[in-house]
Amino acid sequence: MTTSTSSAAHRPIPAPDNGPHLHPHLHPRPGTGHAPSHHGELLQGVFADSDGRPCAGLVTLPTTTPGTRADFTPHPGIPRDAVTVVPADRTKAARAARLAVAACAARTGRPAHGGTLHLTGAVPLGLGMGSSTSDVLATVRAVADAYGLRLDPGTTARLAVRAERASDPLMLDARPVLFAQREGRVLDVLGPALPPLLVVGCLLGGGTPVDTLALPAPTADDADLRAYAHLRDRLRRALADGDTALLGRVATASARRAQRTLGHPEFDALVALARRTGAVGVQISHSGSVAGVLHDPHTPGAAARADETRRALDAHHIPYTRTFTAGGAPDAPHPPRSRTLRQPWTPNSCSLH
Incomplete structure (x- = not known):
């Protein structure tokens, strides 16, 4: 089996900075x-x-x-x-x-x-x-x-x-x-920054806390490894192109795979309402109950779509938490140009494999 990796794969975290030389009798302070x-x-x-x-x-x-x-x-x-x-x-x-x-x-x-x-x-x-x-x-x-x-x-x-x-x-x-x-x-270092996102947050499973360490350790067969490698490559491409729509499809595919372990009963409803409100996808915690409906903030009517998403969550009795922005160029609050979705988001586009 072969997988695609970037030259940054297995990149070590930078070496320690040993800090200043301090006299040994000095006590630490608050x-x-x-x-x-x-x-x-x-x-x-x-x-x-x-x-x-x-x-x-x-x-x-x-x-x-x-x-x-x-x-x-x-x-x-x-x-x-x-x-x-x-x-x-x-x-x-x-x-x-x-x-x-x-x-x-x-x-x-x-x-x-x-x-x-x-x-x-x-x-x-x-x-x-x-x-x-x-x-x-x-x-x-x-x-x-x-x-x-x-x-x-x-x-x-x-x-x-x-x-x-x-x-x-x-x-x-x-x-x-x-x-x-x-x-x-x-x-792997996937890119300089995430594409811009407008996230409508919510809770699945009634917001019941999850003991992360009680979850089974992740395992994967060859088919799983190929699927995850594909998602990794598509996410790298999304970051390179500033493609919020592709990032949304990757996140949704990952969230769907996680349902084999998590089994959130509201997940399909969340995906459906995201599609109806013009979102690019959904993301979840793979070890908890927090989730988000992902919108491209630079598509026309993005704020109204986020409000519609909140109302749809209420209609499905999925607890809303907050709306926030994420991603974008590290040195600017917004990307240099507005983007539109490359193609309509359909149920089939939730899966990339």
């Missing part, structure tokens, strides 16, 4: 860190890496809000493993704090102290919006700040995977990458 969340995935499955090894991977739909703030206060004389976290149920963040303290102390020569970790933010738990990774990333950044460091994404990703077993790529900001969530490495 530190603060922030992290965003995401809105589920545009693509998730099993992909061949550059060595041909099957590897679970995903491409998230980033959002700037909601997010998490972490405040870490080290306490001299407290063992490094003694971390009190508020709220007390954020055990993954507490584990991340202990790991980050050890790493930062070793890197700077400063004492490794435990302390108190306060987490604040509005990322919903268990909906597939990366709440755990947002907590963990904000925590690692807060501990690093306490030690006068700014850790590189590679180090942060490795700490995150150790803390929570599977991590979203929030440490890479909004860059569209295929990320091995259980290994903390980039499999």
